[in-house]
Amino acid sequence: MSKLNGLLRLSLVIPVILIGIGGTHLTAQAATTYKIKAARTENSRMITKEQTRLWAKPYQTGDKPTRTAGKALTGKLVQVDQTATAGKRTYFRISRRGHNYGWVNVSKLKTPKTVVLPYTYTSQLYPLYAPNACEAASLKMALSVKGIATKKSLKTIIKRMPKAKTPTKGFVGSPYTDSKPGEVRTIYPAPLAKYARTYDSHAANISGSSKSALIREVKRGNAVVFAGSWHMGNGHNYHVLTLVGYKRGAFRVADPYMQKQWPDKVFWVKTQTFMSVYHSRHSRAVVVR
Numbered sequence: 001m002s003k004l005n006g007l008l009r010l011s012l013v014i015p016v017i018l019i020g021i022g023g024t025h026l027t028a029q030a031a032t033t034y035k036i037k038a039a040r041t042e043n044s045r046m047i048t049k050e051q052t053r054l055w056a057k058p059y060q061t062g063d064k065p066t067r068t069a070g071k072a073l074t075g076k077l078v079q080v081d082q083t084a085t086a087g088k089r090t091y092f093r094i095s096r097r098g099h100n101y102g103w104v105n106v107s108k109l110k111t112p113k114t115v116v117l118p119y120t121y122t123s124q125l126y127p128l129y130a131p132n133a134c135e136a137a138s139l140k141m142a143l144s145v146k147g148i149a150t151k152k153s154l155k156t157i158i159k160r161m162p163k164a165k166t167p168t169k170g171f172v173g174s175p176y177t178d179s180k181p182g183e184v185r186t187i188y189p190a191p192l193a194k195y196a197r198t199y200d201s202h203a204a205n206i207s208g209s210s211k212s213a214l215i216r217e218v219k220r221g222n223a224v225v226f227a228g229s230w231h232m233g234n235g236h237n238y239h240v241l242t243l244v245g246y247k248r249g250a251f252r253v254a255d256p257y258m259q260k261q262w263p264d265k266v267f268w269v270k271t272q273t274f275m276s277v278y279h280s281r282h283s284r285a286v287v288v289r
Contacts, residue, residue, distance in 0.1 A: 034058045034084035042080035044221040045109035050074045054102040058084035058091040079221035098147025116245040120144040124256045132185040133175035134240040137256035141242040142223035142288040193286045202289035218246045222289045227281035232269045
């Protein structure tokens with residue numbers, strides 16, 4: 001028994017001792033120590049090649065990849081959640097629509113000039129007719145970018161939304177009937193952001209945000225629910241929409257007040273036009289982060 005114990009102790013020591021073979025010394029390679037931190041202030045990125053390898057943790061010598069990017073991720077926008085650095089090595093932990101895909105070498109990513117977030121479009125007019133549910137439909141689209149509430153119906157989002165006699169406290173009126181002339185049925189950003197946090201704890205009221213602040217949110221992979229007008233036209237009625245993309249000189253907007261057969265449900269609008277309408281609606285905005 002004592003000999004067996006000795007052999008067991010020896011077997012545990014062998015991997016870490018020096019072994020001399022013909023004058024050459026082999027040692028177990030020391031693990032790389034990474035400094036890992038949150039990276040939600042990083043801009044979204046795009047994987048350029050299908051062969052790009054993804055890892056369960058920042059790469060250590062001898063690690064095997066969990067998968068390659070393949071067609072599912074190549075050319076798709078991904079969110080950067082964490083960074084890991086060690087000397088000249090940098091790895092990003094990436095996700096898309098709330099799904100963690102692991103770690104990738106930063107050299108395998110590029111920063112796209114045109115950013116279109118991975119949203120799922122929701123109309124307030126079909127299949128559910130709710131002509132005054134633009135806030136709920138826009139919030140549902142913003143949440144879908146993070147993969148949140150994708151299986152929740154618009155009716156459920158509407159039902160759970162707080163109701164009140166004043167929009168500073170909750171939604172005013174019925175979302176299922178048309179407004180009377182001059183009537184505005186809405187919910188303001190503070191209670192809407194509070195409600196959004198029941199789905200995503202990072203949602204925030206960012207009313208008053210400048211153009212550069214809105215661009216920054218979109219580039220980081222965050223959709224913005226904002227007050228504007230139908231199809232962002234000047235002079236149209238008060239409306240709430242979702243900001244889902246950006247390229248130089250233009251924002252991409254998803255308008256929930258669209259019938260199935262209507263074109264251009266999601267469209268590009270010049271930043272100058274966007275900001276003019278946005279400011280005319282008191283720069284109201286809620287971000288889903």
